[in-house]
Amino acid sequence: MFDALSDRLQATLGVLGRAKRLDEDAVNKAMREIRLALLEADVNFQVVRDFVAGVKAEALGDDILKGLNAGQQVVKLVHDRLTELMGAGDSQLAFGRSPTVILMAGLQGSGKTTTSAKLALHLRREGKQAGLVAADLQRPAAIDQLEQLGKQISIPVYRTDTQDPVQAAVQGVARAKEDGLDVVIVDTAGRLNVDEALMDELARIRDAVKPLNILLVLDAMTGQEAVNVAEAFQAHVAFDGVVLTKLDGDARGGAALSVKAITGKPIKFASVGEKLDQLEVFHPDRMASRILGMGDVLTLIEKAEAAVADDDQEEMERRMRAGEFTFDDFLKSYRMLRKMGPVKGILKLLPGVGQQLDGVDIDEAQMARVEAIVLSMTPLERRSPSIINGPRRRRIAAGSGTSIDEVNRLLAARKQMQKMMKQFGKGTMPMLPPELTGGKPRR
Amino acid sequence: MSRTWAELFGDEPTVADEQEKTGFFGRLRDSLAKSRRALTAELAAGTFDTGDEEAWERLEEALIHGDVGVQATAEIVRRLEARGEVADLGDALAEEIELLFGAAPTFDLTPKPTVILVVGVNGTGKTTTVGKLAQKFREHGRSVLVGAGDTFRAAAEEQLEIWAERAGADFIGAPAGGDPAAVAFDAVEAGKARGRDVVIVDTAGRLHTQSHLMDELAKVRRVIEGRIDGAPHETLLVVDATTGQNGLQQARLFGEAVGLTGVALTKLDGSAKGGIAVAIAYELGLPVKLVGVGEGLDDLRPFDPREFARALVSG
Numbered sequence A: 001m002f003d004a005l006s007d008r009l010q011a012t013l014g015v016l017g018r019a020k021r022l023d024e025d026a027v028n029k030a031m032r033e034i035r036l037a038l039l040e041a042d043v044n045f046q047v048v049r050d051f052v053a054g055v056k057a058e059a060l061g062d063d064i065l066k067g068l069n070a071g072q073q074v075v076k077l078v079h080d081r082l083t084e085l086m087g088a089g090d091s092q093l094a095f096g097r098s099p100t101v102i103l104m105a106g107l108q109g110s111g112k113t114t115t116s117a118k119l120a121l122h123l124r125r126e127g128k129q130a131g132l133v134a135a136d137l138q139r140p141a142a143i144d145q146l147e148q149l150g151k152q153i154s155i156p157v158y159r160t161d162t163q164d165p166v167q168a169a170v171q172g173v174a175r176a177k178e179d180g181l182d183v184v185i186v187d188t189a190g191r192l193n194v195d196e197a198l199m200d201e202l203a204r205i206r207d208a209v210k211p212l213n214i215l216l217v218l219d220a221m222t223g224q225e226a227v228n229v230a231e232a233f234q235a236h237v238a239f240d241g242v243v244l245t246k247l248d249g250d251a252r253g254g255a256a257l258s259v260k261a262i263t264g265k266p267i268k269f270a271s272v273g274e275k276l277d278q279l280e281v282f283h284p285d286r287m288a289s290r291i292l293g294m295g296d297v298l299t300l301i302e303k304a305e306a307a308v309a310d311d312d313q314e315e316m317e318r319r320m321r322a323g324e325f326t327f328d329d330f331l332k333s334y335r336m337l338r339k340m341g342p343v344k345g346i347l348k349l350l351p352g353v354g355q356q357l358d359g360v361d362i363d364e365a366q367m368a369r370v371e372a373i374v375l376s377m378t379p380l381e382r383r384s385p386s387i388i389n390g391p392r393r394r395r396i397a398a399g400s401g402t403s404i405d406e407v408n409r410l411l412a413a414r415k416q417m418q419k420m421m422k423q424f425g426k427g428t429m430p431m432l433p434p435e436l437t438g439g440k441p442r443r
Numbered sequence B: 001m002s003r004t005w006a007e008l009f010g011d012e013p014t015v016a017d018e019q020e021k022t023g024f025f026g027r028l029r030d031s032l033a034k035s036r037r038a039l040t041a042e043l044a045a046g047t048f049d050t051g052d053e054e055a056w057e058r059l060e061e062a063l064i065h066g067d068v069g070v071q072a073t074a075e076i077v078r079r080l081e082a083r084g085e086v087a088d089l090g091d092a093l094a095e096e097i098e099l100l101f102g103a104a105p106t107f108d109l110t111p112k113p114t115v116i117l118v119v120g121v122n123g124t125g126k127t128t129t130v131g132k133l134a135q136k137f138r139e140h141g142r143s144v145l146v147g148a149g150d151t152f153r154a155a156a157e158e159q160l161e162i163w164a165e166r167a168g169a170d171f172i173g174a175p176a177g178g179d180p181a182a183v184a185f186d187a188v189e190a191g192k193a194r195g196r197d198v199v200i201v202d203t204a205g206r207l208h209t210q211s212h213l214m215d216e217l218a219k220v221r222r223v224i225e226g227r228i229d230g231a232p233h234e235t236l237l238v239v240d241a242t243t244g245q246n247g248l249q250q251a252r253l254f255g256e257a258v259g260l261t262g263v264a265l266t267k268l269d270g271s272a273k274g275g276i277a278v279a280i281a282y283e284l285g286l287p288v289k290l291v292g293v294g295e296g297l298d299d300l301r302p303f304d305p306r307e308f309a310r311a312l313v314s315g
Helices: A003-018 A024-040 A045-059 A070-087 A112-125 A142-152 A165-178 A196-209 A226-237 A255-263 A284-291 A297-307 A310-322 A327-339 A343-348 A353-359 A364-375 A379-383 A390-400 A404-425 B005-009 B015-033 B053-065 B070-083 B089-101 B126-139 B156-167 B180-193 B211-227 B246-258 B276-284 B305-314
Strands: A100-106 A130-135 A183-188 A213-219 A241-245 A267-271 A279-281 B114-119 B144-149 B170-172 B198-203 B234-240 B262-266 B288-292 B300-302
Touching (some): A024 A045, A045 A070, A100 A196, A112 A130, A112 A213, A112 A279, A130 A142, A130 A165, A165 A196, A183 A196, A255 A267, A267 A284, A327 A404, B089 B305, B126 B156, B126 B198, B126 B234, B156 B170, B180 B211, B234 B288, B262 B276, B276 B288, B288 B305
Parallel strands (some): A100 A183, A130 A183, A241 A267, B114 B198, B114 B234
Antiparallel strands (some): A267 A279
16 A cells, blocks of 8 residues: 555665665655655645654654564654644534524635635535535635535535625624524635734634634645644634645645644645535545655545445345446446446545556546437346447447447446456456546557 | 836836836835845845855745745855855845846837736736736826636636726737637737837736646637737746745746746735745746835836845845
8 A cells, every 4th residue: 555655665775675664864764755645745844854853753663563664664654743733723613503694705716715615515414404604705706606616516505795704794693593503604805824814804803703613724735834823723712623625636746744833723625526525524634645656546435335235236246256247237237337436536545546647537428428328228228238239239338329339338348347347356456447447548 | 216117118218217216126025125135134144154054055045935945045155155255144135135036027019019918827926927017018108908818717807907997008809708819819909000119918817737737828828929920029937036946847837838928926015025036037037027015006017136135034
């Protein structure tokens, strides 16, 4: 699991890598690599310095665990410490007398409005009656955006005509109370941490609506600046936790570590996609892997588990091992994959695969065409693909709005996939055939 | 001393431009210095001893702290070390950073119309930059048409239309959820038919890792290419100055999808140093052309490598 970084460490450590314990020379060399890795991930340089010093002291004289080499040993230690550091603190929201108020704050463009809606949906799924208050009177059409999002997820949005964001927040919360809601989320305007007037305004909103939770919304792509931002928001409104956004990108997200280390405030949620249900509880171990540039196997496993009902999974596994793979199975597995999110995002989570994917383009539209072809087959054809002859192919192509060529390619791909599934049953990891993903190497 | 719009546009300088120069120097310096310790203040006070390992380390950390990134920092330090003597660290550092940026940028406005495509990830300030740029072209005697290619974000079109009206630019919009390539087509065609000097096409923010959205962007570019030879003449990536090393990835992948000609670095009025621009210039050779230092209309400025480098190191 510790591929990229531990390989690099192993190369650096060279002969020392085979030693039985970590001596000072090995640790020093390893720490230089760790420092670089953390800096490249945008962890604040002061945080890096302190962290590396701490880990170094701990690593010195460590016996190397059986089954690990020196590089892996160091990475494991660093990974454990990172996880520990980022996981400290309560990741739960606080709830009190209804309605519990949650105040959202952050820089412009960090994703407050979208995150507010996602959080409302998340809370409703936990059985709470949630509402949204539009208190971003700064950005043109921010209120319209929140209303549109509220409509999509059937969550009430409270807006007022006032020009005063404090009043907008107060009135919104009051109306949510009248409506008997359990929890209400106040979306505020983005503001620069150096803008004293706007930071004071945020404090006034806080004093007026008395939130039990103040969440700082932070873009995962933020650089060294994350520390200044967090310190300023900490000083003005003393936030309770962080929501990390835009984690569906490829940012390593070192800002998460910086903010946690500097403010001590826990990271509570992670936003992992544009869709409104793509807000997750924060997982410190995964974030540690991400910051260190390692694949995120746990997330993948969990996603897969969530997408596949248990019975389905067992049946599918049995069939895979048996090497039976009909178009019905194909459709089922395809739809599971879709439920897990964009295919490229999923494959990226696999260690090693992420880098392979750099040159590969997975065409999601192409995958939809594949689905259309399968849907144009009769149940019998899906079960017994071997009966699909020329006339049937023509009919399927016409029915799915594709060409006979594409149908042929899919038929060939199923055969290939069946073969792969057999391998999978034997415990080796297959790659998706390019015909299925529309994948083609880029220049 | 700083760069003027006339210089960026290749126009003859006017008296107003001279005033603009002095005004800008102060503004960028102010905004960069505000609430931020100067890079040099973080280095050892007094003279820089090139034999002092710790002094070099502090220098590295200062650059890293400015989001300059590991690679570009190593390169800057290597070049400074190669100098042997460093009389004034601030001067030397500014010179080296300036060299990394290359020549001061220009827009070639000879094609009629000159087509400018504006791209970037979500929340960097694309629409605002398009609006302000339109205004600047108008102030410098160019007729402008803007195309609202952000058909995704709610109310993005309205936002740009207000800017266009303010600037006195023509406006081409599309219904929400419409095809951005169609907007680009309409904008370029209208710009040609009406004889406009400049056509600026805004696009929706997208994460560079979303391949279907990057394909959509590539299509917008192809449509523009198909209407006018050599267009788009400028493809600008808008980068938020608070962005860390991911900015490099953004520049790489947007570059692969649509072929960038430059960067607009926004939100420099915060406490972020914007050093990611140095990394992008060094690793990808992509010049910065515009900087945004505030919400006001005059807070979009032509990028001046020397001024930026000076402001970065001396506050």
